[in-house]
Amino acid sequence: MWRVDLHTHSVASGHAYSTVAELAEAGAATGLEAIGITDHGPGLPQGPHVFHFSNLYRLREWRGACALLPGVEEDLAGPEGELYLPEEVLKQLDIVLVGVHPYGWAEKETAARVTRSLLKAMENPLVKGVTHPVNTWLRLDVKEIVKAAKDTHTAVELNLSKVAGLESELRQFLEWVEDYEAPLMVNSDAHIAAEVGCWGRAAELLPMIPMARVINRSLAAVCDFFGCQMPRYANEEVSV
Ligand SMILES: [Zn+2]
Numbered sequence: 001m002w003r004v005d006l007h008t009h010s011v012a013s014g015h016a017y018s019t020v021a022e023l024a025e026a027g028a029a030t031g032l033e034a035i036g037i038t039d040h041g042p043g044l045p046q047g048p049h050v051f052h053f054s055n056l057y058r059l060r061e062w063r064g065a066c067a068l069l070p071g072v073e074e075d076l077a078g079p080e081g082e083l084y085l086p087e088e089v090l091k092q093l094d095i096v097l098v099g100v101h102p103y104g105w106a107e108k109e110t111a112a113r114v115t116r117s118l119l120k121a122m123e124n125p126l127v128k129g130v131t132h133p134v135n136t137w138l139r140l141d142v143k144e145i146v147k148a149a150k151d152t153h154t155a156v157e158l159n160l161s162k163v164a165g166l167e168s169e170l171r172q173f174l175e176w177v178e179d180y181e182a183p184l185m186v187n188s189d190a191h192i193a194a195e196v197g198c199w200g201r202a203a204e205l206l207p208m209i210p211m212a213r214v215i216n217r218s219l220a221a222v223c224d225f226f227g228c229q230m231p232r233y234a235n236e237e238v239s240v
């Protein structure tokens with residue numbers, strides 16, 4: 001199945017329960033080549049301070065069967081696609097994803113204004129993915145987001161922690177992904193190690209997933225899409 005899980009949270013997110021080492025070990029046990037460590041940005045309650053992200057390059061020193069890719073799941077900080085982390089910090093990360101959560105700037109905004117801001121954020125060349133466009137708390141204009149994905153080189157996410165109750169919306173979403181040739185990522189959004197690479201949760205939607213569009217199928221495909229370096233010790237035999 002897919003060899004990279006691009007969206008996982010460590011204890012640094014405050015409401016997630018595994019360390020990066022535990023996440024990596026779970027990734028290795030499920031046969032993954034790499035995982036993205038994408039803790040929430042500083043705009044979400046409990047989100048780590050900017051220092052967490054400016055220091056995250058140290059993940060590249062991890063030696064193990066499953067490599068770690070430094071990243072973030074950012075939130076919108078304003079109506080024009082603004083983000084919470086400064087550009088110079090975002091530039092240091094491999095996996096910059098943006099998602100909408102019912103906190104921060106987006107909390108009191110309409111779905112239309114949030115969609116507009118998200119479309120602006122997708123135009124930011126540092127932003128390479130949008131997490132859970134289909135969710136239960138804010139009905140974004142998913143069709144417009146999927147339509148913008150190809151031209152802005154932004155992957156849209158099938159989020160496996162948000163499937164129950166959203167099956168029909170997700171089927172429609174996957175149809176649009178195919179129609180508009182959108183880059184797609186399928187991720188766990190793990191908040192505990194046991195959820196890493198939980199591809200079984202995609203079983204019901206599997207016939208609808210356009211496999212050729214899944215960018216997290218391999219680490220090489222991920223590095224190509226995100227324009228990031230192959231992790232230093234990836235695929236290296238580990239000797240202790
Ligand atoms: Zn979270």
Ligand SMILES: [Zn+2]
Pocket residue numbers: 007009073131189
């Ligand atoms: Zn997340």
